[in-house]
Amino acid sequence: MTDHDRLRDGIDRRRLLATTGAVGVLGTSGCLGILGIGDDGGDGNGDATDSTVGQIGSGREGRGLPGGTSIADMPDLSGELTVYSGRGEFLVGDLVSYIDDQYDDFDLTVRYGGSTDLVNTIINEGDGSRADVFYSVNAGSLGALADEGRTQSLSEEVTDMVRAEFRTDQWIGTSGRARTVPYNTDEFSDDDLPDDVMAYPEEFSGDLGWAPSYGSCQAFVTAMRLIAGEEATRDWLEAIVESGITSYPDEFAACQAIADGEIDAAFTNHYYIQRVLDGNPEASIATAFTSGDAGAVFNVAGAAVVDTASDATLAENFVRHLLSAEAQDYFARTTFEYPLVPDVEPIGDLPTIDELDVPDVDLAQLSDLEPTIDLMRDAGVDV
Secondary structure (H helix, E strand, O other): OOOOOOOHHHOOOOEEOOOOOOOEOOOOOOOOOOOOOOOOOOOOOOOOOOOOOOEOOOOOOOOOOOOOOOHHHOOOOOEEEEEEEOOOHHHHHHHHHHHHHOOOOEEEEEEEOOHHHHHHHHHHHHHHOOOOEEEEOOHHHHHHHHHOOOEEOOOHHHHOOOOHHHEOOOOEEEEEEEEEEEEEOOOOOHHHOOOOHHHHHHHOOOOEEEOOOOHHHHHHHHHHHHHHOHHHHHHHHHHHHHOOOEEOOOHHHHHHHHHOOOOOEEOEEOHHHHHHHHHOOOOOEEEEOOOOOHHHOEEEEEEEEEOOOOOHHHHHHHHHHOOOHHHHHHHHHHOOOEEOOOOOOOOOOOOOHHHOOOOOOOHHHHHOOHHHHHHHHHOOOOO
């Protein structure tokens, strides 16, 4: 993506303001905004919660019908379809059920599991795989399945629904997430935070946190390895460990620790800050964005049609439903992710995708975690 020095509406590219809007649930006709579900933040490996994700910040009150193509204007779904979903049922189950309920002649079966595990399952099942659609938490797993020759080409009618960097002819992104640096607003201001993620071990004076065993964090380090090189990444990891960085089981816990005053900043995906604010709109947490480096990677969840699909047209039309206006609005309202279809705006004071200074990295390569984990362990990280 191109850099943007001057941002529309005066939004600071490096800052997501902590908002204090009233928490509430706003339903819109024909949309899924009324739904609230536990959120693992899109990694597919978080723990389900009993609480629901409410709505905070600007953009919810009075938000009308979204842009994009409504389900009513999409091809009907009819027949039997099996989806292998690397996104948790507690995260996307209501959305999938909503789509299923629109069609009397549609018989949908969903198998949930980890994205990497499901890729291996499809490969091991071979020609006998029951999977028609693979719904992944990240582009890396989609790329891994495509590299094995286990996906089918999508039509341009579908791929043209999102911009080129979020799809190939074999898979398509359905929602996105940005890497960020959440920080404690009682201790630091945006001006105190380095614009370069590589500078944090030396230039940031506060206490840092992360979740090194979490998939998103490992993808972040993988991006650093691809962008900055193995030697520079090793140096960064060793310096981070030497700084006394605190490890957490997941990135939501790291963000909650910031709000609780345990640490001052962390490396996480953007929506975990929104989860914290959902529970406490007055929490002392805001978000900074680094520029053009691994700390600013934008990854996507997405879907592919598996080569064993018994009805490839039905499978592709289901994928198209994940890009419907209703589904995209659901991702914005309920999971706090970035919608990828144009004209469906994110919720709250988020910079647009165009306003983020995202590095040029092949998202599919972020699945190459084994050398990353080896490097992290060699640098003294407890993974």
